[in-house]
Every structure is written in C-alpha cells, then in structure tokens.
Amino acid sequence: MIRVYPASERYHANHGWLDTYFSFSFAEYFDPNNMNFGPLRVLNDDVIKPLHGFGAHPHQEMEIVSIVLSGQLKHQDSLGNEAITTFGGIQRMSAGTGIVHSEVNPSATEDVNLLQLWFLPEQHGLTPSYEKTSYDIKQLQNQLLPVVAKNPQSPNIAHIHQDLTIYLSDLEAGKEIVFMQESGRRIFLFLIEGELQLNDEVKLYKRDSARITETPQLKMAANADTRLMLIDLP
Template sequence: MIQIYPADERYHATHGWLDTYFSFSFAEYFDPTNVNFGPLRVLNDDVIKPLRGFGAHPHQEMEIVSIVLSGQLKHKDSLGNEAITTFGGIQRMSAGTGIVHSEVNPSATEDVNLLQLWFLPERRGLAPSYEKTDFDISQLKNQWLPVVAKNPQSPNVAHIHQDLTIYLSDIEAGNGIIFEQESGRRIFLFVIDGELKVNEEVNLYKRDSARMAQTPQLKIAAETDTRVMLIDLP
C-alpha cells in the first residue's frame, strides 16, 4: 500500500529568517498520528535567509542528516568540527550522549535550502561524532546513488548508526528506475523536484512524499526531469 502525503498538507511555519515545512510532528506542531515512520523521526524542508540560522544548541540520542539542495550551510560543533556544505555534500551528526552545534547560512546574498532528517539511533549511549562527505552529482543520473548508509562501501557515503540507506537520483523525463526491497522493510519517497509515477498507480509532484511497507518492487517513472530521495528503512 502506498500512503501519499501531498506537499501542501505539510505543516508550514515562517519566522522571518526561516521558512520551513515539517513532514512529521516537530516543535509547535504535534499530530499523534504523524510522529515517525520507522526510525525516521523528522524531515524538515528549511529555507534560511542570508547570514541567519540556528545558533548553538544541544542534541542527544539522535542521528541527524543535512542535505543541502541550494546555497550553503555552515556547521560548527562542540567537538571542534567546522564545515561548509553545498549540493553534492552530506552532513551526518550522531548526537549520542550529547553535542552542541550551530547551523547557519554563511552567504550574505543567497538563501540556503536544506532537508534536515532525524533518525532514532540503533542504540543509545553512542559517542557523539560528525562527518561531511561528498558524492559525484553526475552519478545521480537515472540510478539510485547511496549517500548515507549503515555500512558504507565508499568514502563518498556517510555512515549512520541505524539500519537504513538514503538514496538520491536524478531521473530524466521519460526514463524509469526500479528499487527492489527486502521483505519486512519500509520505503520513504520524497520528490525534491519534478513529477513521477509510482508503480503505474499514483503521481507524485514536487515535495510530495509517500510511505510504503511490504512493497517488494518499486517502479519509478519520471514524467518530467525529476530529483528524488528514497530511504530504505527497517
């Protein structure tokens, strides 16, 4: 069964410096029927104004992934890590027993748009850690490219402490790709841009998402040039 979540039904908040959409309960938004999907706890679609952002704040017991779609994102944390990420880069932070970090837009002229995802860790009490990885954007073309995984097979894939894999793909109009899923697992699909058809059943548009369980094969056909994220979850 494919459960569709249209983009315009997400919770929307504006704070002047921040324009954000929540796919799950977060901050002031709470829906007891929409707290998580497996270990996926948060998916926020943020646009941050120039020279603004989230000041230093703490986290514990969460795996946090930031995917920059446009612009720049600057990370700084209490472990001494500091990095600027653009599209083609992934930030993964394991909050573990506790970490303090900030996420700001370092540009004086350009907004930054990012997806921030939170996942419950496979176990509590992990040592906090951070990494920034970079993937080859050209490798997104008409295939699933892993960018985050529990057991990465490449230094271009960020390591996460949960049994999941995040894939990105740029599917050209008129093309299709297939995802084969193991029994007993979940699929979360998020259309970053474009339009696609899932299993010849439903159409998804920009920022729509779909949640699926017990779906052994997923056929994705792009109606227009489409950028999509797929998460394989326990």
C-alpha cells in the same frame, strides 16, 4: 501499500529568517498520529535567509543528516568541527550522549535550502561524532546513488548508526528505475523536483512524499525531469 502525503498538507511555518515545512510532528506542530515512519523521526524542508540560522543548541540520542539542495550551510559543534556544505555534500551528526552545534547560512546574499532529517539510533549511548562527505552529482543521473548508509562501501557515503540507506537520484523525463526491497522493510520517498509515477498507480509532484510498506518492488517512472530522495528503512 503506497500512502501519499501531498506537499500542501505539510505543516508550514515562516519565522522570517526561516521558512520551513515539516513532514512529521516537530516543535510547535504536534500530531500524535504523525510522529515517525520507522526510525525516521523528522524531515524538515528549510530555507534559511542570508547570515541567519540555528544558533548553538544541544542534542542527544539522535542521528541527524543534512542534505543541502542549494546555497551553503555552515556547521560548528562542541567537538571542534567546522565545515561548509553545498549541493553535492552530506553532513551526518551522531548526537549520542550529547553534543552542541549550530547550523547557519554564511552567505550574505543567497538563501540556503536544505533537508533536515532526524533518525532514531539503533542504540543509545553512542559517542558523539560528525562527518561531512561529498558525492559526484553526475552519478545521480538515472540511478539511485547511496549517500548515507549503515555500512558504507565508499568514502563518498556517510555512515549512520541505523539500518537504513538514503539514496538520491536525478531521473530524466521518460526514464524509469526499479527498487527492490526485502520483505518487512519500509520505503520513504520524497520528490524534490519533477513528477513521478509509482508502480503505474499513483503520481507524486514536487515536494510530495510517500510512505510505502509491503511493496517489495517499486517502479519509479519520471513524467518530467525529476530529483528524488528514497530511504530504505527497517
């Protein structure tokens, strides 16, 4: 089953320094029927103005992934970590038993656009940790590139404490790829740019998403140059 969530139906909030769209119930947006999809709890599409951001604040018992689409994101935390991430980089933070962090745009001139994802961990009481990884942007072309996984097979893949894999892909117009999945698992698909047709049935456009179950084979055909994120979930 493929259930499409149009970009226009996301919750939108503009705080001046932050322009954001929520795919799930979060902060001031509460919808008891849209709390999660498997362990995926939050997907926020954030644009942060120059020299602004989220000041130091605490988290517990959550796996938090930031995928920068454009601009720069500066991370600092109570473990002493400090890093700047740009497109081609991933940051993963395990809040575990407790961590304090900030995420700000260090640029004086350029917005930063990022996808902020929260996942429920597979176990509580983890030791807090932070990791920044980078991937080869050229490897996105016409294939699904894993960038976050439970059991990473490369130092270019961030490790997460949940049985999931996040893939990114740049699919050229006219190309298609097929994703095969074990029975009983879920697929979450988010279209960053472009136009995509799924199993010759439904179309996705920029910033649309799909929550997919009972679909062991998913064919994705690009009607235009497309950038997508696919998450294989339990």
